[in-house]
Amino acid sequence: MEKKLSSVAKTFTPSPIQELSHFAQRCNAINLAEGFPDFPAPIHLKIAAVSAINSDFNQYRHVQGICEHLARTTKEMHGFDVDPQTDIAICCGQTEAFAAAVFAGFFSAVLKLPFTCDRPGDEVVLFDPSYETYEGCIRMAGGIPVYVGLEPPYWSLDSDKFMGSFTRRTKAVILNSPQNPTGKVFTKDELEIIAGACCRRDCLAITDEVYEHLTYENIKHKSLASLPGMQERTIITSSLSKTFSVTGWRIGWAIAPAFFASAIRNIHVKLTDSAPAPFQEAALTALRSPPDYYESLRRGYESKRDYLVELLAKIGFQIQFKPQGSFFLFAELPKNSSLSDVEYVKELIEQAGVVAVPGCGFFHTNLSSEKPSQVSCNYQKRYIRFAFCKSDATLAAAAQKLGELQLGVSSQ
Template identity: 85%
Template sequence: MLQFPPSILTSTSTVIDPGDEVVLFDPSYETYEGCIRMAGGIPVYVALEPPHWTLDPDRFINSFTARTKAVILNSPHNPTGKVFTKDELETIAGACCRRDCMAITDEVYEHITYDNIKHISLASLPGMQERTIITSSLSKTFSVTGWRVGWAIAPAFFASAIRNIHIKITDSAPAPFQEAALTALRSPPEYFEKLRREYESKRDYIVHLIAGIGFQIKFKPRGAFFLFAELPENYLLSDVEYVKELIKQAGVVAVPGCGFFHTTLSTEKLSQVGCSYQERYIRFAFCKSSATLAAAAQKLAELSDAMGCVTGGKNA
């Protein structure tokens, strides 16, 4: 039992040598780049295409070079809520097999999917079991983010190396937490289905609330517990400026989307107000009670009125 996200750091450190390239997707959880750079690797970003965050197979395949050593995949995806399709996973798997590359997958949201979509682990595809390191944790499924209890599932050679590196970085997760983890992982299937239904209800609730105050919802999340919404069209503020106002005037915390982006697709993606599309997204988390979400939405509406925003957002 490892700590998380150190399991990602130990996995990248196991696979990557200095100068190796690692392909990952943009936008992405910012920790991945730090783990790659600490191992001496070079991150190579492949932009997902908004508004549905689709993977362009040619763009992905063309990102590989002679120095490519691994791919990092997070599905369900933070921050967008995308769940990679089977076709997209087959594209990733095919490239890994042809190039003899490893895949490191972050599957921490595997039990949180919506609209009858099922999570597919990359390791389940032909040729990928022996070249995939799966990382995950208790944090999201059992609401114990502060425990930092997770694991890595890897081929024997890599598993041994991961253990050797991990023990030198953080030792081990506290024994009581490991015992609790065993109990949690033995939960009946009904627990996971109830969790999924509750989050799906909250997803629908927050989409309705945020769209109602003018945000543009062009993609309804299919997994995880984040809504990646575009600022209303008549807002002249950037994402960072809006979040600062949101904290100062409403006491509500969200995350500016620009922190998840590392590439620019093209100038044609510029918005009508002059900011790049990457500066127009706000990530809202809905892993809260309905009462908390409603209170936050009320404060957002009050701020929206104060800023002169029209209501009636665009739904997916």
Template identity: 70%
Template sequence: MIAEACLKKDCFAVTDEVYEHITYDNERHISLASLPGMQERTIITSSLSKTYSVTGWRVGWAIAPACIADAIRNIHIRLTDSAPAPFQEAALIALQSPPDYYESLKQDYETRRNLVVEFFNGIGFQTDFKPLGSFFLFAELPKDYEHSDVEFVEELIKQAGVVAVPGCGFFHTKLPQDGYQRRYVRFAFCKTTQTLTAAFQRICELLDSSGHLKLFHAGNYC
């Protein structure tokens, strides 16, 4: 769909492909640039951050047609200096990781994804969109939970010490109806199983099956 629109409108596509190695359920990443007619009109951006768990390093790259790459380089050298030399050396080693590393990465994250989905489904959240990539779960608050996503997240931080992100920030700000966009919360599962389980236990102490902040017990997590 995006490729067709770019070809029809004769425009470029800028893609963020940092999760290309983090996909689930036997799904594989397909770069927009690999589709017919898109190589010459796609600007790919990516980084070490997600695949190698070094989000603070800010080491990344852009891949584009030569004329666009030259323009990007000219702008980049005027805005910032190069990445620290030790990070570049580490990046070189990381990018030579064997296939087994990427397969293990997928399996580890898929296990954690399943754990998180099972837990939140068990306490009344709706997870209609089970992630097939990345390490985030976008879950809908229980139907009878009357507060907004922001209010829920605030209480979760205060009472459980567990941090999530309100879903409203991921919707267009000019939507005609102010409703469903405040019903979602984003949870990250890029933590150890032990950390996730500890978070589950804290949430169990605060939520009943409808999502209200009350003591309740769910499955083997509490």
């Protein structure tokens, strides 16, 4: 029966991040691998969800009030108008919103939309390193991911390298800012380079902005859609998950031009029908949180970031770039370590009972026949991703275990 699998399905393997997380559970190890908080969600959200269940909001449902609030906050944060009736699609998390956006952009024979791929093999530009989900969605939709390597240690965008990644088959650009795994927030200059290329090349942009409220040291998130000429060609995807510590609720959305939002809603209905009804109701409570909530969240994560930076620096990690956003730290291995990232993580697990993610899983190889890989390999096995979206108790326990190593891992 294995022969009946599709060619794309045969290429997919289990997520190494989730496998490491499962390993941490089995071994009772401290999980600094997977990006989910291990502390409670805000109490007012939990009360709202329980109330919705008790009020029998348990069937298929679409809560228009979420769209109306998102339209208001988009105007406040980014300065452009969104029609809550036509320009927003509520999905089962950002992951489904992103997948539906990609499918909407590539299945042109069915949807007959602008900015779409005319045939399998059209290309999508991404930045490397990047989160693993993007490539899978693109390949399932028949596209070819083309990676542009960001320059370590500050993960800067090289304009010439970026522009050189475009070919006659380039149809879209994917942007995640603040970024997973590096914690980079793309600068205004970098966003203008990306926007200029999209406008000149008539390309679609799909953004992942789930960490929009998690930025540090007075750095502000700016959506690519807010730049001139970009609202009409940008699909924004985001969710409740990271901002409200409810990664299991699966409430996300896409904000897009009406014709794209309609296509995304249609695909969403075919895939999952509707997002969880009681959590949609609770989402209204979450999205109405006062400004103090977001500021407190930001300060709390900034403190956790600084704690982890100091901890890892003490055991020899090279921290030249502190995350500007997200809740991940992409740390370079100690200079005197002869281990690869995978070997180092194994040692962390065995010696300290701490689980992190080898950085090599976030680097990729270009598949385009027209463009050779522009991603250098000399540093791809030198980084490890740590998640600091953990309780103070978890981080303190990790500090104790890592401190007991006394550089034992890095001296091998």
